[in-house]
Amino acid sequence: MSAAARPGFGRATDEVARILQGRIIDGTMPPGSRIDIEAIAEEFGISRTPVREAILRLEGLGLAERLPYRGAIVSAVDPDRFAEVTALRIELEGLAAHLGAPRLNDDDLTEMRSILDEIEARGRESDFALGTFNELNHRFHHLITQAAGAPVLARLIEILTAEADRMRLHSRFDHTASAPHHRAILEACERHDGPAAGELMRRHILAARAYTADRSDPATGILSTVLRETDLTLTEEHS
Structure with missing residues (x-):
């Protein structure tokens, strides 16, 4: 069974994506700030995999981007x-x-x-x-x-x-x-x-x-x- 198919995986991804999106939109996570996968996984008590999936969703919404040597960051407001x-x-x-x-x-x-x-x-x-x-x-x-x-x-x-x-x-x-x-x-x-x-x-x-x-x-x-x-x-x- 793939990680994405495991019970609860999708719910964890949904919840993390929702919370991170809210933090980006309200400015708690400001533009240019690094999205720390390890810290987020620890905060929510989950593995890194659903956090990575959540960040991919944020990238799809234009709220996050990946930079060489820095990983994922919050996109700038243009x-x-x-x-x-x-x-x-x-x-x-x-x-x-x-x-x-x-x-x-x-x-x-x-x-x-x-x-x-x-x-x-x-x-x-x-x-x-x-x-x-x-x-x-x-x-x-x-x-x-x-x-x-x-x-x-x-x-x-x-x-x-x-x-x-x-x-x-x-x-x-x-x-x-x-x-x-x-x-x-x-x-x-x-x-x-x-x-x-x-x-x-x-x-x-x-x-x-x-x-x-x-x-x-x-x-x-x-x-x-x-x-x-x-x-x-x-x-x-x-x-």
Whole structure:
């Protein structure tokens, strides 16, 4: 039986990958820091093999990379990639919302309402924007993406979400500005209106750029192309 097939191996890998991803996104493991396989294995009381597998997953998400003579390190946050990440999220999360809204069930919608209520109730906490918002925001978007029933699409969105979450925590961010967008998306989902949910999601992702990036930063390259093809404008991201 291979290591990956042993009972509990997959669960250990999943848990380590989840915890390390959270530490990278919230800055506990800063960019450039070494990911010490031995230390992590000792911390979790497991062998090195599931830790190595977890690090491979982080590399797949763009959160870790391997350097000669250093091993795995936490990848740097590249602000120049923000426009590309935004453009891809507009396209892919818009598609996921279009597909997912008609398929959301009552339990999904109840959880989405609960998440938005919690975001609004906890928004005044001093450290809310430093991780808690990311977690709740991820859960809200994840419910829609999973409902789309497109596993490859969901994996691509997960990669982009990890990038966006890190960028959000390394820049100024006004999480309160997302509230009306989230509520509008929820209302479209409650109507099971796929086209409306997709359009609202695209506008939400574009608007989120304004909450994170310099407002004077122009849309260039792939982002400008997406804006032209989706009839979105830069003025909408500031509304």
